[in-house]
Amino acid sequence: MVMVALRILLFLTHFGFYILWITGLVDGTFDYDLAVIGGGSGGLACAKEAINQGQRVAVLDYVQPSPQGTKWGLGGTCVNEAVSYGWQVPSLKDVHISWPALTEAVQNHIKSVxxxxxxxxxxxxxxxxxxxxxxxDPHTIELTAKNVVIAVGGRPHYPDIPGAAEYCITSDDIFSLGHPPGKTLVVGAGYIGLECAGFLNAMGYAATVLVRSVPLRGFDQQMARMVTSEMEERGV
Structure with missing residues (x-):
C-alpha cells in the first residue's frame, strides 16, 4: 500500500507571482526530487538552488504563442544598453529611436538569453x-517528482470584446512589431501598462492610458499618484 501525505502552501514570492509547493511523503521512488513548471526568473532560481542542494531537478517550460503569433523561449528578456537597441544619441538634446533597429536588437538579445x-x-x-x-496525480506531470513548484508567471488578458484578439496587441507583442506603434491606447493601468505607456511616450509616440478604477491598484496609492502625475506632466 502506498501512503501519501500532502502539504500544500500557497505564497507570494518577491518575484511577483505565486508558487505552489506540493510536498509528498510517498513510499516509492521518483524520476526527480523537484520538478519546476515555468522557466522564468523565479522558476530558474528555484531550480538552480535545488541543484546546489544536491537535488535531482527538471524544468518544464513552454510559451503558448500570443494571438498575434509572438513567442519566445527559455529565460528572461532584459534590455540594458540603449545604443545597441536603436537609440541614436548625437547629443542630449537630439535623441532619436530607430524602431527596426530596436526590435531586431531586442529579438536577438532574447534569443541569446x-x-x-x-x-x-x-x-x-x-x-x-x-x-x-x-x-x-500529485506527483506525476510528464514525469514523476517528489516536489513540484509552479512558477509560470502571468500573461496579458484579452477582454471579452469582439475583435480584441484580432486587432489588439499586448506587451508580449510590442517588440515584435515590424513597424513603429504610432499613437497607442493602453488599456489597463497596472505596472506593465504604465511601463508601456511610459516608454512609448519617451520614444516620441503618443500614448493614452485607459483605466476603469485607479492606476496601480494594489500598490501604495500615494506613490501611484506620484507616478501618474509625473507621467501626465510628461505627456501621457
Missing part, C-alpha cells in the same frame, strides 16, 4: 523539457 540559459541548465545538470506541464 534563451541559448545561454539552456546551456547553463545543461552545465548544472538540470533537465530541460520544452513542454506544458499537466498534473496526472
Amino acid at each position: 534563451n541559448w545561454v540559459t539552456r546551456v547553463d541548465l545543461r552545465d548544472k545538470k538540470i533537465e530541460y523539457i520544452n513542454g506544458l506541464g499537466e498534473f496526472k
Whole structure:
C-alpha cells in the first residue's frame, strides 16, 4: 500500500507571482526530487538552488504563442544598453529611436538569453523539457517528482470584446512589431501598462492610458499618484 501525505502552501514570492509547493511523503521512488513548471526568473532560481542542494531537478517550460503569433523561449528578456537597441544619441538634446533597429536588437538579445540559459541548465545538470506541464496525480506531470513548484508567471488578458484578439496587441507583442506603434491606447493601468505607456511616450509616440478604477491598484496609492502625475506632466 502506498501512503501519501500532502502539504500544500500557497505564497507570494518577491518575484511577483505565486508558487505552489506540493510536498509528498510517498513510499516509492521518483524520476526527480523537484520538478519546476515555468522557466522564468523565479522558476530558474528555484531550480538552480535545488541543484546546489544536491537535488535531482527538471524544468518544464513552454510559451503558448500570443494571438498575434509572438513567442519566445527559455529565460528572461532584459534590455540594458540603449545604443545597441536603436537609440541614436548625437547629443542630449537630439535623441532619436530607430524602431527596426530596436526590435531586431531586442529579438536577438532574447534569443541569446534563451541559448545561454539552456546551456547553463545543461552545465548544472538540470533537465530541460520544452513542454506544458499537466498534473496526472500529485506527483506525476510528464514525469514523476517528489516536489513540484509552479512558477509560470502571468500573461496579458484579452477582454471579452469582439475583435480584441484580432486587432489588439499586448506587451508580449510590442517588440515584435515590424513597424513603429504610432499613437497607442493602453488599456489597463497596472505596472506593465504604465511601463508601456511610459516608454512609448519617451520614444516620441503618443500614448493614452485607459483605466476603469485607479492606476496601480494594489500598490501604495500615494506613490501611484506620484507616478501618474509625473507621467501626465510628461505627456501621457
